[in-house]
Amino acid sequence: MIFDVLAEPARRRILDLLLEGPQPVGELTARTGLTQPGTSKHLRVLREAGLVTVRQDAQRRWYELVPEPLAELDAWLTPYRRLWTAHLDALERVLDETAGDTPGSFSVGA
Template sequence: MSDAIWSVLIDPNRRAMLDLLRERPRTVGELVDELDLTQPATSKHLRVLRDSGFVRVHKDAQRRVYAIDPAPLAALDAWLAPYRRLWNDRLDALGHHLDTTKEP
């Protein structure tokens, strides 16, 4: 899997942006208000998110409305998939343990 996905998500501000955009699309100004970031910093983070496919932009006069694109996150999910059995197995074992130790 590409390094880009990780280098984008390492920044907590960008993760906060994704959290907000997950609810609904927002303009740059809205994001500036809700995050503790200057406008230039916000725009720069949005550029990173845009270049890496995490968000899409829609022009509305001078406003730019940003919306989330889940594709890279789906890729992350795919990366995680083969690991998932590691804790599922553990949970299964726990479940089995509970089942077999259920003494009425």
């Protein structure tokens, strides 16, 4: 379920903004460029997935990030990181070797 929720770029953008701290829906709407109903729809999905909480303060609704579900996702991804690390290490070695061939220049396909 969390993958379906995070697959939507607008929801990821909202979570990125909430990293800065709790924000009212109006601020999130302005910063994402979405309509207010569109922002509210995405916030509802994020809330149902347990990724955000909401609190009412007079006429404003403030949304806040809940990090625990993301920690669970991170734990699930941990075994896969070794695959990425191996590929990045290999790329780094190739780039180091290429840079050593011609100091100060890099060419592709030469």
